[in-house]
Amino acid sequence: MHWWASFRRLLRFQYLRLLRLKASTHSIAMGLAVGIFVGCLPVIPFQTIAAVVMAFVFRGSKVAAALGTWISNPVNMIPFYTMLYYIGSLVMPVQAHFNPHHLELEAMLHQGWEIVVVMFAGGILLGVPLAFLTYIVTFRMVNAYRQRRMIKLLKQYEAGRKAREHADMGAGR
Template sequence: MLFRRRKNADFWERVRTLVWPRRSFWRSARYFAKRALRLRATPHAIAAGIAAGAFASFTPFLGFHFVIAAAVAWVIGGNLVASAIGTAVGNPLTFPFIWGATLELGKLILYGRHPSSIGPMDIGHLLWKLEFSKLWEPFIKPMVVGSLPLGIAAGLIFYVLTRWTVAAFQEQRRRRLAERARRRALAQSGAKAMAG
């Protein structure tokens, strides 16, 4: 293989790379932004796809963000590839803040300021035993309810920013290609005049 590692990564190196990339999160974010800008679709489709991915990142259904984003993008006329890129809003750096905000907002919406029925719980034990019914009421249900307004707000913000950026990028690209075609036509007409 042409671009293989000289030394294979061990288990801990793979775990570290999964949590913290070798280069940086900023480089990954720039890559995703450039990838979204270069999609061949309308500014609305790209922006709607990114917004759908951002919305899906706020839901507590961690293994299903791509599926949720694709379904929302399909409903609102977004690009499916852009929806997958938009799910990068939810990452190891943002998930603790997203989950905390959705849980607290969901508790506030469902139970008021200080819910008395929810006390401290051993979440690790419940996750280990997979007692979903005991996790639903105190955690998952408030996170689902809290994720809706926060996800919609994030989706709207990402839609506006992405649509404006993609429209400007595509217009600049159109002008650049038109200028290149004009120069090429001038060069060809000049070559024909010299030959004739």
């Protein structure tokens, strides 16, 4: 299987997994929004833990929060964190040298607190609007999916009921 097809299957699986969570629409949307927000922060080894804790505080889905942290993943980490640094440096001018090849929190702290603070600022500036947008889109998406599913189930129920009535009328002759 081509790598792109595998990637698309993985994305579709996670998408359907998110839609089918046994939680309220608000909880799923809030959990994913919290996960996206935390995923924008440079706390590499603690993203999932932080997202799950924040999802608990904001009454969001913990599974959706954990999925949301994958906005920053090993594939896009270097360009993503470089973007956080540059966004943060727009509001916090710092002369520190940023090395994108040392993205572990401990390594960044050795480069200087300024870099971590600038990246946190960039993460907040990027994460807040992304979280709001994620909440709105996810809420509507999950709501629409559930409405379509409910209509489909009602149609199946009605078809089954009519078939049973027809069978009962035929047997009662």
